[in-house]
Amino acid sequence: xSIIENSxxxxxxxxxxFERHLKVENVSRRAILQTLGLAGGFVLAAPLLSRQxxxxxxxxxxxxxxxxxxDPKVFVSIAPDGIVSILAHRSEMxxxxxxSLPLIVAEEMEADWSRVRVVQAPGDEVKFGNQDTDGxxxxxxxxxxxxxxxxxxxxxxxxxxxxxxxxxxxxxxAVNHEVVHSAxxxxxxFGELAADAASQPAPAIETVQLKSPKDFRYLGKGQxxxxxxxxxxxxxxRYGADVRLPGMKYAVIARPPxxxxxxKSFDPADALKxxxxxxxxxxxGWPWPSKFQPxxxxxxxxxxxxAAIKGRDALKIEWDDGANAAYDSVAYRxxxxxxxxxxxxxxxxxxxxxxxxxxxxxxxxxxxYLPHFAHASMEPPVAVADVKSDKAEIWAPVQSPGGxxxxxxxxxxxxxxxxTVNVTLLGGGFGRKxxxxxxxxxxxxxxxxxxxxxxxxxRDDDLHHDFLHTVSVERIEAGLDKxxxxxxxxHRSVAPTILSTFAAGADHAAPFELGMGLVDMPFEIxxxxxxxxxxxxxxxxxxxRSVSNIPRAFAVQSMVGEIANATGxxxxxxxxxxxxxxxxxxxxxxxxxxxxxxPYESYPIDTGRLxxxxxxxxxxxxxxxxxxxxxxxxxxxxRSFVSYIxxxxxxxxxxxxxLTVHQVDTAIDCGVFVNPERIASQLEGAAIMGLSLAxxxxxxxxxxxxxxxNFDDFQVVRIDEAPLITNVHIVxxxxxxxxxxxxxxxxxxxxxxxxxxxxxxxxKRLRALPIGNQLAI
Amino acid sequence: MxxxxxxxxxxSWDGDPSLLLLWYLRDELGLTGSKYGCxxxxxxxCTVMVDKEAARACITAVxxxxxxxxxxxxxxxxxxxxxxxKAWRQVNVPQCGFCQAGQIMQAAALLDQNPKPSHDQIxxxxxxxxxxxxxxxxxxxxxxxxxxxx
Ligand code: FES
Ligand code: FES
Numbered sequence: 001x002s003i004i005e006n007s008x009x010x011x012x013x014x015x016x017x018f019e020r021h022l023k024v025e026n027v028s029r030r031a032i033l034q035t036l037g038l039a040g041g042f043v044l045a046a047p048l049l050s051r052q053x054x055x056x057x058x059x060x061x062x063x064x065x066x067x068x069x070x071d072p073k074v075f076v077s078i079a080p081d082g083i084v085s086i087l088a089h090r091s092e093m094x095x096x097x098x099x100s101l102p103l104i105v106a107e108e109m110e111a112d113w114s115r116v117r118v119v120q121a122p123g124d125e126v127k128f129g130n131q132d133t134d135g136x137x138x139x140x141x142x143x144x145x146x147x148x149x150x151x152x153x154x155x156x157x158x159x160x161x162x163x164x165x166x167x168x169x170x171x172x173x174a175v176n177h178e179v180v181h182s183a184x185x186x187x188x189x190f191g192e193l194a195a196d197a198a199s200q201p202a203p204a205i206e207t208v209q210l211k212s213p214k215d216f217r218y219l220g221k222g223q224x225x226x227x228x229x230x231x232x233x234x235x236x237x238r239y240g241a242d243v244r245l246p247g248m249k250y251a252v253i254a255r256p257p258x259x260x261x262x263x264k265s266f267d268p269a270d271a272l273k274x275x276x277x278x279x280x281x282x283x284x285g286w287p288w289p290s291k292f293q294p295x296x297x298x299x300x301x302x303x304x305x306x307a308a309i310k311g312r313d314a315l316k317i318e319w320d321d322g323a324n325a326a327y328d329s330v331a332y333r334x335x336x337x338x339x340x341x342x343x344x345x346x347x348x349x350x351x352x353x354x355x356x357x358x359x360x361x362x363x364x365x366x367x368x369y370l371p372h373f374a375h376a377s378m379e380p381p382v383a384v385a386d387v388k389s390d391k392a393e394i395w396a397p398v399q400s401p402g403g404x405x406x407x408x409x410x411x412x413x414x415x416x417x418x419x420t421v422n423v424t425l426l427g428g429g430f431g432r433k434x435x436x437x438x439x440x441x442x443x444x445x446x447x448x449x450x451x452x453x454x455x456x457x458x459r460d461d462d463l464h465h466d467f468l469h470t471v472s473v474e475r476i477e478a479g480l481d482k483x484x485x486x487x488x489x490x491h492r493s494v495a496p497t498i499l500s501t502f503a504a505g506a507d508h509a510a511p512f513e514l515g516m517g518l519v520d521m522p523f524e525i526x527x528x529x530x531x532x533x534x535x536x537x538x539x540x541x542x543x544x545r546s547v548s549n550i551p552r553a554f555a556v557q558s559m560v561g562e563i564a565n566a567t568g569x570x571x572x573x574x575x576x577x578x579x580x581x582x583x584x585x586x587x588x589x590x591x592x593x594x595x596x597x598x599p600y601e602s603y604p605i606d607t608g609r610l611x612x613x614x615x616x617x618x619x620x621x622x623x624x625x626x627x628x629x630x631x632x633x634x635x636x637x638x639r640s641f642v643s644y645i646x647x648x649x650x651x652x653x654x655x656x657x658x659l660t661v662h663q664v665d666t667a668i669d670c671g672v673f674v675n676p677e678r679i680a681s682q683l684e685g686a687a688i689m690g691l692s693l694a695x696x697x698x699x700x701x702x703x704x705x706x707x708x709x710n711f712d713d714f715q716v717v718r719i720d721e722a723p724l725i726t727n728v729h730i731v732x733x734x735x736x737x738x739x740x741x742x743x744x745x746x747x748x749x750x751x752x753x754x755x756x757x758x759x760x761x762x763x764k765r766l767r768a769l770p771i772g773n774q775l776a777i
Numbered sequence: 778m779x780x781x782x783x784x785x786x787x788x789s790w791d792g793d794p795s796l797l798l799l800w801y802l803r804d805e806l807g808l809t810g811s812k813y814g815c816x817x818x819x820x821x822x823c824t825v826m827v828d829k830e831a832a833r834a835c836i837t838a839v840x841x842x843x844x845x846x847x848x849x850x851x852x853x854x855x856x857x858x859x860x861x862x863k864a865w866r867q868v869n870v871p872q873c874g875f876c877q878a879g880q881i882m883q884a885a886a887l888l889d890q891n892p893k894p895s896h897d898q899i900x901x902x903x904x905x906x907x908x909x910x911x912x913x914x915x916x917x918x919x920x921x922x923x924x925x926x927x
Contacts, residue, residue, distance in 0.1 A: 094873030094910045225869055232874035233865045234857035235810020235850030239875060242809035250804060275793035306800030307793065309816070378814050378822060378875040378909045427812070427875025428909050459815045681872055681912070688911025711819035711907060720904040722913035 057738040060597035061141035064132065066125035066402065068145045070205070072153040074127060075105060075146075082177065082191030084111045089121040089128040090138045091399050092228070093377075093429035094685070095743045096678035097138045099226045101146050104674060107218045108150025108211055109157070110174040111190065118227045123401025123421030133399045134434050134543065135596065136641035136741025139674055143739045151208045159203065160196035161188050213672075213735040222677035228425065240397035240424045243384040245452040251445055252308040252456055253283055255297040255465050258321040258704035259539040260288035266298050270314035276307025280315070284444055288324075289501050289540070292407060292435040295465060299445055305456050325704035327538035329471070332701070333369060336473040336535060339494045340367060344533030345508055348519040349589045351527030353479075356488035360479030363488075364566050366559045368476075369768040370551040371698040373469035373544055374714065379427020380462040385442035386452040390414045396439045397426035404436040411440045412447060430689075431543035435467050460709040467542025468699055470495040474555030479527075484567040486578060488527040493518045493552065500537030507534040509548070515594030516640060517552025517748065519587065522605050524580020539701065545689065549640040549748040554769070557636035557752030561759055571635050571756055572618050579637075582608030596642050602738050603642040610637060610644050613669045613731055617646040620729040621665025630654060631662065632760025636753035641741025644669040644731075647687075647749040649723075651757040657775035659758070661691060661723040666746060669731035671739045680728040683746040687726050690750025692716040698770045779843045783808070784852025790839050798842060799823045799834035802849060810850035810878045814907065821906030824879035824886075825849045831886035850878035853885060861885045864923035872910035880906045884920045893924050 061068045069075075075087045086105050092098035102118045105111075121128050130141075154174045161179035162169040165186055172181045180187045218224055231237040256262060268280035278301050285296015300311035357363055383396035385408075392412055398404045401421045409416040426433055442455040457465075472495030479488030497513060499506035509518075509532050518530050544550075557575075564574035585605035587593050595603060614637045617623070627633060630652050637646035650663040664687045673679060696715040700707050708714035755766045758775070766774060779790045783806065790801060799816075802808040802825070811834055814822030818833040825834045826848040853859050861884045871877045880903065887894060887902040894902065899920045908916065 092873075094871075096872075225866065226871070228874060229866055229869065229871065230857065232871045232877050233862045233881060234853075235808075235878045237874050238809075239812075241803075241813060244804075244807055244809070276796070303792075304796065304800045304804035305813070306797045306804070376909060378820070378873065378907065379812070380814075425875075426873060428873045430909075456813070459817075459820075677869060681869065681915070684914055685872055685911035688913060689909075692911075710817050711815050712817070716907055716909060717911070717913075718904045718907060719913040719916060720900040722900075722911075722917075726914050 056144065056736060057602045058599045059141050059602060059738065060599065061130070061145070063597065064130035064141070066130050068141065069127065069129040070145045070148045072149050072156070075149050076109070076153045078190050078194035080191050080194065082189050083115055083117055084190060085117045085119050087121045087128070088118050089131050091133040091401065091423050091426055091429070093133065093399065093426035093433065095138070095682060096226050096675060097133065098228070099224065100139060100674045100678065101142055103218050103224055104143060104146035105150040105153070107216060108147045109154040110176060112177040113218060113224060115177055120423050122423065123405040125402035131400065131402045132434065133429070134431060136744045139739050140642070140741060143672070143674065147210050148205060148208070151210050152203065152205065155203045155208045156197040156200050157190060157193050159200045160193045163200065164188065164196060219674055220676065222675055224675070238424055239379050239427045240384070240395065241379055241382045241427070241456065243395040243424060243454065245384060245386060248384065248452040248454055249278070249301050249449060250303065250305045250308045250456065251299045251301050251453050252305070252312050252458060253297045253299045253441060254312050254315055254317055255295045255461065256285070256319050257464065258319070258324050260322040260324045262320045262322065263297060264318040264320045266318070267316040270316065271300055271311040274307055274311040274314055276304055277302045277311035280311070281448060283441060289504055291502050292437045292440065293411065294437050294441045294444065301449065309458060321704055324538045327701040327704045329371070329700035329702070332471065332538070333473070336471070336494050337367065339533040339535060340473040340475040340492045342533060344492055344494065344531035346529060347514050347532050347590065348528060348530035348587065353488045353490045353527040353529035356527035357477055357479040357490060360488055361482045362480045362566070364478045364480070364559070364562055366476050366555065366562050366767060368474045368551070368555040368558060370472050370554060371700060371769060372471045373693050373697045374463050374466045374699045375430040375432035375544055376462060376714065376716065377426070377428030377430055377432055380457040380459055381432065381438035382454065382456050383439040383442040384452060384454045385439065385446040387412065387443055387446040391418045392443055393420045393422070394439050394443065395422045395424055396436070397424050397429070397433055398436050398439060399426065399429045399434040400436060404439050407436050407440060408443050412443055430545040432466060435542055459711065463699065463708050463710070463714055464706045466699070467501060467540045469544035469550070470497070470541050470548070472551040474551050476555055476559045478559060478563055480563070480567070486525050486563060489523065489525045490529045490531070491518060491521065491555070492531040492533060494533040494535050495548070495551065496535045496537035496541050498541050498543060501540050501542060507536050508532055511592035511594045513548045515596070516548035517556065517638065518548070519590045519593065520595070520605060520639070521556055522585050522607050522610055522639060523578040524607070525578070546640060546744040546747040549638065550693070550751070553636065553638040553748035554752045554755070557638065557749060558755050558767070561634065561752070561756035562765065565759065572614065572623050575614055575635060575637060576611055579607050579611050579614070582611060596741070598642055603740065605639060609669050610639055613637060613644040613646045613667050616729060616731050617648055617665055617667035620667060621648040621727065623648055630761060632757045632762070634753045634756025634758070634760055636749040636756060638745070638749045640745045640748055643740040643742065643745040645745045645749050647753040649750070649753040649757045651754065651761055653758060653761045653775055655777065657777050659695070659771070659775055661754070662725070664723045664726040665729065666727070667729040667731060668742070668745065669733065670742050671737040672733050672735055673730065673739060676730055679730055679742050682742050683728045684726045686746025687723055687750055688717050690747050691723070691754065694751040694754050694769055694771055696770050779839055781839065781842045781844065782846045784849060794840035795838045797835055798825070798837040798839055798847070801839045802834060808849050808851055812875055812878060814876065821883055822876050822879040824882040824906065826882060826886055829886065829889055831883050850882055853882065859885060860923040860927050861888065861920070863927040864919040867927060868915045868919040868922060870912050870915040870919050872912055876906060876908045880908065880916055884923065887920065888924055894920070
């Protein structure tokens with residue numbers, strides 16, 4: 001399994017690293033104590049354990065850079081007063097992972113959550129295992145390892161107590177933060193036992209029992225709030241932008257307005273006159289494409305951010321725009337459409353779709369356009385760096401602390417061991433903060449200035465220099481026989497690839513992009529062909545929450561609605577018919593089926609589960625209800641990040657074309673789950689993000705420049721246009737169904753369900769996003 | 778020299794009087810609870826109260842608040858137990874949390890003026906505050922809860 005096995009880019013399953021080099025080093029106990037800020041505390045000792053020991057199911061975790069580390073001595077420490085510290089090694093950007101993963105450890109070790117402290121791990125994948133918080137992978141990859149870590153810690157505490165009391169370990173039991181010997185009534189708290197526990201020989205992982213799910217106090221219950229909740233409500237939660245160091249300078253940077261452009265000349269005189277501005281200096285840039293290296297430009301250094309922004313406004317700069325100055329979204333769309341109307345690289349083939357389309361009784365064609373989307377996380381990119389000779393310390397809201405460490409090291413040409421990446425809370429991420437260009441800028445500036453520096457991106461910086469969601473044309477032709485059965489399906493998907501951010505000239509989708517809703521399309525149709533015509537990138541393309549699933553689900557699920565309409569069928573019945581019989585989909589013709597990096601045996605495409613989630617949402621969301629005139633219901637279902645999701649949307653379109661979303665029902669089957677309360681919040685949020693991108697989402701280019709600059713011309717949904725009700729329904733899962741993604745899968749089905757609902761309400765089929773004023777009468 | 782009371786404390790500023798309040802709070806005073814999200818009064822992340830009314834600190838100059846009283850999220854309630862803050866926790870509103878200081882200040886200002894806002898009044902008053910994570914349903918529920926007693 002690999003995303004780009006046969007390319008020159010190297011191998012990785014990660015959203016970032018295409019070159020990963022990190023020396024394995026031994027971890028000293030002192031270093032752990034420092035990390036946990038617990039001098040005098042005690043750290044449980046256990047050997048490094050095999051990466052997939054007693055796995056009930058295989059995941060792709062071991063194939064991520066640096067795999068997983070199942071080691072209680074790394075993740076758990078117990079202070080003499082009984083406070084248990086558990087490391088969170090993934091980044092918190094709103095999914096709740098900083099709570100959920102430590103909670104799993106606490107559950108298994110029988111720790112009392114009110115006596116647990118969560119400590120954020122710095123970027124160090126040798127020590128902690130993979131830290132890329134992306135791909136909706138955290139629970140999927142870490143549920144089992146975190147349970148194992150907790151179970152090992154529990155076993156060691158039990159062994160320590162048994163030894164102290166001279167009784168067999170089988171007679172003692174950890175219960176709620178203490179170990180109990182019920183025969184004698186003796187008990188000892190975790191704090192009392194920590195030192196002895198650490199001196200016990202570590203049990204073999206195979207001998208350690210995981211708790212039975214029926215004994216869970218926290219997992220699956222949803223009664224634990226996120227650990228940062230109080231701090232957030234009182235303004236104490238610390239995000240990247242909130243880091244302050246003594247002597248820190250504030251910087252904003254003017255960057256080339258066109259991707260691949262360069263600085264020609266600049267005049268700092270007026271900027272230097274602004275009160276509070278201290279210096280104006282050039283920032284090194286890398287030629288495009290350069291992965292996540294800075295774009296370069298001119299930095300204004302000031303005593304506060306306000307002065308730096310004013311100084312930048314006063315700069316006079318001349319840029320050399322380069323070839324991408326020709327980037328024009330209107331012209332580019334026409335190019336994509338032309339490409340989608342010609343045969344392209346065949347990436348999946350079953351039967352003979354060409355012949356079947358020719359002989360079909362009826363062919364329905366849908367050509368769908370989805371523009372670039374911007375991440376626009378509420379906290380724009382920001383980072384603080386303090387570089388002193390050959391050492392660098394970074395504080396930043398990064399989704400990829402390990403990758404950031406490596407990239408800072410490479411950029412400053414120092415060893416990764418000399419780089420400390422402190423992960424703050426992220427004010428939203430959505431994939432943008434997997435790319436650490438902003439941290440590299442701060443590192444370069446701090447090195448030049450010899451002082452700590454904060455680089456703050458303004459909102460227009462964020463919109464102008466994003467790694468945008470691709471722009472795509474999806475063209476589907478469905479051939480129907482006389483009875484109305486779909487017998488042929490040809491889907492051409494054409495869009496600039498994320499690979500273009502890593503290698504000049506990359507113009508075909510990578511397996512990980514093809515595998516997001518194109519080649520893994522699950523319908524039971526005799527003749528299927530998927531094609532990927534070439535598309536040249538003209539700006540930085542990157543991962544945006546749900547990635548290529550957004551355009552693919554929009555096209556495929558809108559097409560289901562189109563076929564239902566053409567054949568006079570109910571949308572949901574049509575969807576179930578196309579999904580076909582409950583089965584494991586075989587995709588023999590697909591080379592490099594990505595499957596989200598997961599082994600197909602654990603995470604196959606199971607149409608039984610997809611059908612079930614459709615039936616589940618139809619029942620819970622009352623699909624069969626009658627709605628008033630001017631209103632309509634739409635449905636869509638999609639498998640992504642190895643989860644199954646279906647969404648029903650009820651809309652109203654008034655006689656002026658004003659759109660109101662009355663109700664959203666989303667059902668998810670994500671296997672066994674940790675925190676249903678956070679699953680609900682993620683899916684509520686996904687509906688808002690889906691509505692935002694459907695209504696307004698577009699980032700467009702003219703003369704190579706992004707045309708939007710802030711939340712006036714780049715709009716997002718506000719509370720007064722949010723769905724009036726959003727219901728989330730979680731399909732109950734057996735404890736042995738492997739966990740799957742939650743953060744991203746909610747987004748893709750929303751826009752097509754909305755489009756299908758708008759069609760039901762108005763008879764108008766939307767084939768291009770954003771909706772903009774398409775509904776205006 | 779500009780004098781302004783912030784969270785009950787007298788402050789004086791002898792730098793650029795046109796410095797925007799947001800940066801004065803965050804960078805000069807270290808009150809980082811108020812956030813930057815847009816800089817143009819479009820998102821509400823920087824919302825504070827000036828003499829009890831919600832204001833966007835990102836477009837307000839320090840000189841505009843001379844002699845007035847500014848309250849930030851840090852000063853909303855001494856123990857963080859303003860009814861809005863309590864309601865926010867009860868409803869588990871935040872995802873990433875970055876917009877929430879602004880949301881809470883806006884909601885507190887709303888309830889100050891209108892202790893029992895209707896559904897539409899809540900949606901109207903809160904519509905200047907963007908939450909990119911999409912916590913709106915819970916924001917609305919939490920404002921409602923705060924207005925009915927937590
Ligand atoms: S930062 Fe002030 S309204 Fe957005
Ligand atoms: S909670 Fe993330 S922006 Fe509102």
